[in-house]
Amino acid sequence: MTLTDIIHFIGYSAPLISSIICGIILVLCFNRKNRPSDPRLLKLLILYFFIVPVNWMSVIFFDFMPVVSVYCNALYYFLLPLAAIVFYHFVYILTNTGKDKQFPIIQYVILLVCATGLSIWTFTIPFDVQLHITEYPGNIVPGYEAFSKFTIARLPIRCIYNIAYILFGIHRLFRYRKAVLDYSADISRSSLQWLNIFLVLLLAQIPLPLTVLLFVDNNILTIVLAILPIILLTPQHVILCYNMLTGNYVIMDLSETNGDNNLFNEQQKFGLNKKRFEQYIHEKKPYINPKLKITDLTLALHTNRTYLSVFINTTYNMNFSRYINRCRLEELARLRTNPAYKKHSELELMFKAGFSNYRGYQRIRKTEEIRPFKSK
């Protein structure tokens, strides 16, 4: 057992163990009565956290125990691609902008068919040949050229496959972040910054196995590259687990809002004018609810979501989230000058104005400083 082996092992076991621990914590959370998270999301993430360790175990077997690795080959045809799909499914639900249909189950079916086909093919190859290919990757065994080539191609195929899914995820996230600004005013929850960090880091890690292949002789570099997953994947799992535990996201739920068309037509007669809208905002102060969503206003204003969103966008030339957060900033300024709140701390006033936490407040303050709103 050389030092390089041990460092490799540590590198592979870090994400393995951290993922199991995060999975266990989420399972414990799932069994609570008042769980903070959506059960579908929790289930998918738990599934993901239990597939990931199996995959890392496969890497350990591949490097250190080729015999076991050969036995498990068929299993990995299913599990390695499954992790990417499950995670994409998770992102899919999280970033639903209301227009999307159910997650296309066909993706799972395709995976199942392909993996079953590959497993059957693998079973026709003699054990010795498989072992030889696993032990000396890159060799082409005469008589089994196709299978040898497939084994070599497996790693690049997996990389491309994973990159594709992550890019899909990032694309959806961008779309969601645009749409959510017209839906929720809770900027720290709805921005899903943590998911963005997770996906970008994941994308950065994918080329790693390829580089290891290229520099297989260079010891120091391989060591460094093997340690990188420790540094990154463990905190990444923690990011996912923590934000799921605290429910740090907003799922756009638009199902109940598109119904009442009669009311909408009636509304168009009276018109939702600026005066009435502002009167409502200033009197009722809906913005002091940190989790305010656009659908919370529609009933009181006798309108529907689409109309209200368009109204705010055209009248004030900004989206719902920005409008509400500007109201909060104004409220905060009012509270500061109010002598009655003199002895309150800034943080207390910030809560009172409707900001859910300090970070959200700071982000809004910064953006408003950079592009101050010019009133029409």
Next chain:
Amino acid sequence: MNAEQILKLFSVVTPMFTALTCFLLMFRDRQECITHSETRLKTVLMWYFAAVSFTWFGVLGYYFAPPVFVVVNSVFYFSELCIQIVFYHFVYVLTSKKEGDRFPLLHYLLPLILGITLFIWSFSIPFNEQLYMVESQLYITSTNKGYSFLSNSKLFVRLFISVIYTALCFYRLIKYHQAIKARSKRLKKLSIRWTVLIMTMSAILLINSIIIVSTPLNKLLNSFSLWITALFLSVQMVIIAYNTLMRNYLLFTAGKKETNKNNIITDLIPNIWKKQERSEAKKPENNATSLTKEAFENYFLKPKLYIDPELTINDLIIPLKTNRSYLSAFINRTYGMNFRQFINSLRLKELDRITKLPENKEKSTAQLVVTVGFGSYRTYLRAKQAQNNAQPQEAINKNNNL
């Protein structure tokens, strides 16, 4: 590498990365804490996980990479001895009843002294001889008897520390359970169940560490007891991390007025804000009368809303045009107690008032208790006991003067 070696590596790596994961979770959660006591609790816990993680890293070095171990030897010594003390520190913060109850840092003195001694001593011993000491895996080597004895004494010193501090933890937790039982059923369910589980695990780990001490160092890695330690320790850490993240505990210190601070809210401020506030040098004024207090009392105290036994803090948010965090912080700051304590104290006061009324002379306390908003007689007794036990006299006086 064969299967046996992989299993050995796993037995060392599992607690190391479990602790690392829990450390990162705590690190993240610490940033979201609002009250000072919670931040303190999580900081201590964070250091506990860090110490465990580092110690197992040391074990890994000892058996698999001796040169690494030689470099970190003294730090490893310190962190290994600290584990149990930091754990006691965590239990101390969790169970402390008075605000401003400082954990005496003197507890860390022994590991610190031994660690520094080892560190200084290590300079006089050539690296090769230190390496030989580690690789031979003997308790005492022939060449550097004194040094190797000190370096390997950690197992015995640790056992000694474990016995004392586990006993202390048990003592504090039992007292804590008694105090919680007096408060409420819900809390009893929440905080007692897992703390009992943790106490059981600590007991098992303690017994196991006696076995570890009696095993020769070179056979330790193959022994079953190392696996038991790794497994139980990991499970224990996960339980602690989960329950702290879910806030399944009751901090007696949270939400009480600190004597040396003008304003409890200064404690609600996260670190980033504190820095900024210090630079701006703002000082909250203490005696400015607050409009909100009037509004709150007009809405809440005069109509005696608290006689509704099912009243929760959420019921007040909309009528008072505020939100939960703010209202809760407001009650803490203005009345020096949390919402439940505050309501119960009002009910007790109301009870005192109506028992003195002539028309209630013939009614029993049990009847009256229900009319002031206690769900049952038991709730009343518990509230009364809690007030007598936990509430400092000044807070009661303050209440009576409302």
